[in-house]
Amino acid sequence: MLNIQPYQNPQYFLLLLLAFIPLVIGLYNGHRWRWYESLISLLFIFLIFDADKTIQGFALIGYTITQALIVKIYFHYRTNKRFNNNFWIFAVAIGLSILQLVVVKLTPLLANGKDSIIAFLGISYLTFKTVGMIIEIRDGAIKEFSFIKFLQxxxxxxxxxxxxxxxxxxxxxxxxxxxxxxxYIGLIGQGVHYIFLGLLYKFILGYLFGTLWLPELEQMAMAQRHNHPFGISLALVGVMYCYSMYLFFDFAGYSLFAVGTSYLMGIKTPMNFNLPFISQNIKDFWNRWHMTLSFWFRDYVYMRFVFWALKKKLFKSRITIANLGYLLLFLLMGLWHGEYWYYIIYGLLHAGLMIGNDAWLRFKKKHQKYLPSNRFTKLSAIFLTFNIVCFSFLIFSGFLDTLWFK
Incomplete structure (x- = not known):
């Protein structure tokens, strides 16, 4: 049997093309054949979790049914006038929805690096979808719920x-x-454009930075680590920039494939990247990098914490509350990637950068008549932000752990 990963090889794209012909014809003629969309979704999910990933496939099936039931039960509770909007019921629903993800994330830490048997590809992103759904049900933003549509x-x-x-x-x-x-013709054009741009990003630029150049630079940095304080060498600087470019082109390329494919299905999935390396400050960067994730954490973690802290008058200063919100937000983002020190430092670094950026913006607003604002200052801000971000990606890569401790 075929065992293929999404957007990783020519076989996947060939199967995608063949499967999409009837779907595109139907949408072009004004028909969304939901049964056919469900069929090809199940087919591609089966191909992802076939062969040695069968257990992951069963974990996905169990997960989706459980999550859909949790949401359905909470929706019934929240929309039934006989019940009050009890916070603890909401907290239990959130706890149950993230339980499998928490187990998956903690298992390697508690089981000497072994992965959990209930882990599967994409569990984090599906959990984020479910948690967002429960929060919006609590807010009253979602008035109707369909079990089948939620599974879709x-x-x-x-x-x-x-x-x-x-x-x-x-x-x-x-x-x-x-x-x-x-x-729909416009969506097809945009979708095809995104897919070809993804091919450039992932299979050409991502290959150059990640496969050809990065291993060579890492070997050079390892060879030179004893000749420089803390192993800091020109090769390590090269690793920093090369890894940053690889991370962007690989992930942005994948995201473009997903968005382009969605467009062909008549679904305008939001973009994930918007020229992040021209950001003028760190907040601007997070409004451009992995946008759907950063906006999810902003809306469902940061804003919720700030609103709760203000309501409870946790601190008198709004600035203090905002800063604590940044620490909570980025610490969670770091821990979500893994329980290793470099992910935690990466998160805390970005929290500090956001706190410092807000302080600078307040200072700048108060003293703007004394501070120049021109093309040079903007380019300098872009240059500084780019290098700070690349340094944070070097930490995130885990290469310093290998360089210093292995």
Whole structure:
């Protein structure tokens, strides 16, 4: 049997092309064949979890059914006028929805690096979708719930493994409607453009930086580590920039494939990257980098914490509350990647950078008449932000752990 990973080899794209011919014809003629979309989604999910990943496939099936039941039960509770909007019921629903992800994330730490048997590709992103759904149900933003449509939302195969992270209301709005012929032709054009741009990013630029150049630079940096304080050499600087470019082109390329494929299905999945390396400060960077993840954490972690802290008058200063929110936000983001020191330092570094950036913006606003603002200052801000971000990616890569401790 075939065992292929999303957007990784020519076989996957060939199967995608063949499977999409009837779907594109149907949408072009004003018909969304939901049964066919479900069929090809199941087919591609089966191919992902075939052969040696069968256990992961069963874990995914159990997970999606459980998550859908949790959401369905909470929706019934929240919309039933006989019940009060009890916070603890909401907390239990959130706890149950993230339980499998927490087990998966903690297992390597507690089991000497072994992965959990209930882990599967894309569990984090599906959990984020479910948690966002429960929060919006509590807020009253979601008025209707369909068990089948929620499963469609969770198992939307173009984005199942690594996002982008869509929102239920936005997804269902597209899913319930068929674009007119003119609009769909535009979506096809955009989708094909994104797929070809993804090919450039992932298979050419990502290959150059990640496969050809990065291993050579890492070997050079390891060979030179005893000749320089803390192993800091020109080769290590090369690793920093090369890894940063690889990380961007590989992940952005994958995201472009997912978005382009979604467009061909008449679903406008949100973009994940928007020229992040021209950011003028760190906040601007997080508004451009892995946007669906950063916006998810902003909306469902940072803003919720700040609102709660202000309501409870945890501190008198709004600035203090905002700063604590940054620490919570980026510490969680770091821990989500893993329980290693470099992920935690990466998160805390970005929290510190956000706190410092806000302090600078307040200072700049107060003294703007004394501070120049021109093309040179903007380019300098871009240059500084780019290098700080690349340094943080060097930490994130874990290479310093190998360089210093292995």
């Amino acid at each position: 939302f969770l198992l939307f195969f173009p984005t199942i493994s690594s996002g982008p992270i869509d929102r239920y209301r936005r997804f269902i709005k597209d899913y319930d409607n068929v674009p007119d012929q003119s609009s």
